[in-house]
Amino acid sequence: xxxxxxxxxxxxxxxxxxxxxxxxxxxxxxxxxxxxxxxxxxxxxxxxxxxxxxxxxxxxxxxxxxxxxxxxxxxxxxxxxxxxxxxxxxxxxxxxxxxxxxxxxxxxxxxxxxxxxxxxxxxxxxxxxxxxxxxxxxxxxxxxxxxxxxxxxxxxxxxxxxxxxxxxxxxxxxxxxxxxxxxxxxxxxxxxxxxxxxxxxxxxxxxxxxxxx
Ligand code: AMP
Numbered sequence: 001x002x003x004x005x006x007x008x009x010x011x012x013x014x015x016x017x018x019x020x021x022x023x024x025x026x027x028x029x030x031x032x033x034x035x036x037x038x039x040x041x042x043x044x045x046x047x048x049x050x051x052x053x054x055x056x057x058x059x060x061x062x063x064x065x066x067x068x069x070x071x072x073x074x075x076x077x078x079x080x081x082x083x084x085x086x087x088x089x090x091x092x093x094x095x096x097x098x099x100x101x102x103x104x105x106x107x108x109x110x111x112x113x114x115x116x117x118x119x120x121x122x123x124x125x126x127x128x129x130x131x132x133x134x135x136x137x138x139x140x141x142x143x144x145x146x147x148x149x150x151x152x153x154x155x156x157x158x159x160x161x162x163x164x165x166x167x168x169x170x171x172x173x174x175x176x177x178x179x180x181x182x183x184x185x186x187x188x189x190x191x192x193x194x195x196x197x198x199x200x201x202x203x204x205x206x207x208x209x210x211x212x213x
Contacts, residue, residue, distance in 0.1 A: 001026055001080040001210075002102065004087070006178060007109030008171040009164065010116035010123075011195045012202065014132050016109065017084035019203055024210070026080035031088075033130055034067050035059060056158055056166035058088060058174075065095040072101070080104075090177040097185075106182045107206060109195035113168065120164050124153035138199065 001024055007013045014030065021028035035053060038046040045067075049059045068086050071077075087093040096103065111119070122136040126146035133140045133153060141147050158167065182190045191209045195202055 001104050003080075003082040003210075004096075004103055004106045005082060005084050005109070006106060006175075007195065008111070008116060008175070009167045010120040011109035011111040012119070012199065013084050013109060014130075015138075015199055016195075016202060016206060017082055019199075020206060020210075021082050023203075023207070024080070024082075026082055027074075027076045028082050028084060029068070029071050029077075029086070030084040030130075031059075031064055031068065031086040032084075034071065035064075038067075054157055054163075056163040056170065058170055061089055061091045061095070064088075065092060068092075068096075069099070072099075087178065088171070089174050090181050093178055093181050103188055105210065106185075106188050106190040107209065108179070108190070108192045109202070110192050111195040115196060116168065117161070117164065120159050121161065123156070123159055125156055126151060126153055 003020065003024075003026070005013050005017050005020070014032075017028045017030065020026075035049050039050045039053065040046070045063060049063065052059050064086065068083070072081055083096075087096060118136065119134060122134045124133045124135060124140070124144070125131070126133075126149065128151065129146070129148070131146060131148070132138075140153060142150070144153050145151065146153055158164070182188060189209075193202065193205050193209065
């Protein structure tokens with residue numbers, strides 16, 4: 001099964017992506033994670049994209065498409081994959097469709113603006129594993145520490161309020177076009193999911209949608 005998960009920053013995409021990937025035994029591919037890994041490696045692409053991420057701007061389509069194109073050819077994608085954070089622009093959506101890989105579902109998480117801000121401001125991450133917590137909704141067992149390793153949790157630099165607002169603006173600018181694009185694709189099942197509820201309710205809704213094949 002191949003799934004694209006759309007949604008603004010803070011809609012819970014990362015959390016749901018992880019659960020869907022586990023439940024359906026497919027690989028979760030997050031462009032945000034791939035980009036952050038490249039920044040850590042301090043390679044040429046990493047240096048280029050570091051400033052863009054810090055400022056809440058999108059990385060150029062060509063770079064992101066190349067990274068995704070390489071990633072989905074890896075062995076672990078044979079069973080299928082879930083794309084989290086890709087596509088974010090119409091060009092990226094066209095890139096995926098030109099690869100002639102059948103996408104079964106496009107799911108879009110919808111959450112009101114104010115709730116998104118609240119969620120993002122409470123987000124804490126364990127950088128090494130990508131595990132995500134939220135001090136309001138899904139706190140770690142011990143404050144500020146990862147449940148499994150007890151290592152320190154951090155706040156992503158681009159989760160600061162001004163940067164978040166910019167990321168949301170950028171998302172909105174492109175969301176309309178993506179929405180139009182996928183609404184017109186007859187062979188793709190495109191579903192909007194209300195992302196306001198808790199993690200498990202949203203999971204249930206997604207499971208129902210994925211069973212409707
Ligand atoms: P995320 O972890 O999905 O919130 O992504 C973090 C940041 O990575 C975004 O704010 C963008 O700067 C960059 N990014 C992630 N995915 C994409 C994409 N598909 N196209 C362009 N930039 C991206």
